[in-house]
Ligand code: HEC
């Protein structure tokens with residue numbers, strides 16, 4: 001996920017670098033354009049439950065904001081570190097400088113107002129007014145319904161506080177420009193929860209599926225007609241691991257999978273840590289996280305994927321000689 005989310009920002013960064021006159025604008029002015037909304041979010045058991053589901057199994061918040069064990073497939077969260085942050089994103093994932101995921105337990109963000117926290121999640125602006133780097137994937141979260149953001153907020157507010165300090169980020173000027181170009185207003189979806197295709201699309205977007213699985217060019221821009229057709233590569237040691245074609249094409253995609261096959265592919269990873277040493281490679285796909293997506297939500301994602309145009313595009317998943 002790291003590499004890709006950085007990629008998303010990089011594309012914008014490159015586009016902006018072509019327009020030197022705008023640099024100052026992006027560096028100085030843009031992030032201050034989004035005011036802190038007036039908000040008071042009530043913490044209810046229903047919100048905490050929904051927020052826990054979203055933050056842990058769908059959105060990846062707790063995956064990035066906890067310590068992870070990369071000796072296992074998909075890098076599961078190390079128990080006892082939930083929300084303490086400290087994951088480092090540096091040149092290994094293409095960041096010039098480094099970023100550190102921060103402590104989002106009440107010890108870390110207990111003094112943030114609800115408006116500040118809301119704005120950070122969906123628009124990427126830090127409490128202190130600077131734009132966060134889009135490895136913190138607010139450009140995917142901007143679609144969240146307000147109620148879902150409130151639920152995530154209620155959940156992180158109710159986390160066990162962990163007293164752990166993390167270093168701040170250290171970014172090169174270009175990385176700062178990329179970050180500052182990304183602060184964006186929220187576009188919450190108006191959801192009809194009885195419409196399975198819409199629910200499927202919602203989860204596919206906020207879960208990052210559509211982003212990782214759409215074929216992109218070398219500048220990480222989606223290629224027209226290749227929605228969900230796979231191929232985006234992420235490095236793992238000396239190998240390149242590519243995202244699968246998840247269109248309805250029966251030969252090169254997942255068109256001959258039944259709904260039950262699709263659901264099982266996820267639930268097989270429930271509480272089932274696979275040693276990387278046994279498999280010989282690791283995936284950027286957060287299987288240990290997505291394994292716990294509810295079966296009805298997986299079914300909705302499946303229905304949505306099957307309703308998109310099939311694309312014939314063979315992908316080599318584990319490429320030993322990229
Ligand atoms: C960070 C990038 C990333 C994200 C986000 C992501 N995937 Fe994947 N996915 C991959 C990669 C890489 C593979 C191939 C390696 C593997 O099987 O783990 C893959 C494999 C798969 C497969 C197996 C396909 C096959 O032919 O075996 C399915 C199904 C799938 N993803 C669906 C999803 C869905 C649904 C979501 C969202 C809930 C999602 N992915 C989110 C990167 C991603």
Ligand code: HEC
Pocket residue numbers: 001002005055059060061062064065089099100101102103104108109117120121126131132133135136137141152156169
């Ligand atoms: C792919 C990894 C990733 C995911 C997923 C992610 N974050 Fe972050 N988050 C980061 C990083 C990295 C930073 C630091 C960004 C920076 O310094 O520019 C951050 C910063 C933050 C901050 C600022 C905290 C501070 O004290 O500076 C908050 C709040 C936050 N994230 C909440 C969330 C929530 C809530 C979610 C889920 C809805 C989430 N994050 C998902 C990586 C992630």
